[in-house]
Amino acid sequence: MKKLGEITKKILEFFLSLKDDDWVEWKATANDWQDNCDKFHECYFIVKQMPKYPQHSNCRCLLKKISKPVPNITANATCDFQKFAGYVFSDKYRDGKKEIFESWGYTIEDSAYLQKLYTAQAIEKYCNGEYEYVGTNNYSAKISIEIVLENKNGKKQLIKTIWSVGKKGEITLITPYSGHKY
Numbered sequence: 001m002k003k004l005g006e007i008t009k010k011i012l013e014f015f016l017s018l019k020d021d022d023w024v025e026w027k028a029t030a031n032d033w034q035d036n037c038d039k040f041h042e043c044y045f046i047v048k049q050m051p052k053y054p055q056h057s058n059c060r061c062l063l064k065k066i067s068k069p070v071p072n073i074t075a076n077a078t079c080d081f082q083k084f085a086g087y088v089f090s091d092k093y094r095d096g097k098k099e100i101f102e103s104w105g106y107t108i109e110d111s112a113y114l115q116k117l118y119t120a121q122a123i124e125k126y127c128n129g130e131y132e133y134v135g136t137n138n139y140s141a142k143i144s145i146e147i148v149l150e151n152k153n154g155k156k157q158l159i160k161t162i163w164s165v166g167k168k169g170e171i172t173l174i175t176p177y178s179g180h181k182y
């Protein structure tokens, strides 16, 4: 048991040596625990916005220090066109999203523009650590990113969006609008 204790101590010392702005890759070890560890496997996080580590008392996850991800080189954002054309601007969901975007001067015709704008801003912000870790869903870690959208009158809105964190720097849009400021 002494050996195991020494290993644990080394891992904790490494973790404590990390700075807030360092980046890590999460390495989970398959186990039978009903935990979230597997969801973080091979995901990149900035230390100041990462899941709780260790996750639980028998957590066997390891962290590997990596260099800051580079947009569109070592990290990528994916945003489905249908998140706008088939969801925000759809008449199927009477939840007010369409009216909000339309009040800013955007219509279904702008879906491709919004898809491009979200993708470009999100990957820059993720790689700069300008995101907030907000927990998990059934499959993955979730982060929130603020997207700046200028409405057709030139006024800027700050939109809260939710993304899932995939392996090796992949983030994917889940929620294109979960509130806005201004």
Ligand SMILES: [Zn+2]
Pocket: 028, 029, 037, 055, 056, 058, 059, 060, 061
């Ligand atoms: Zn773990």
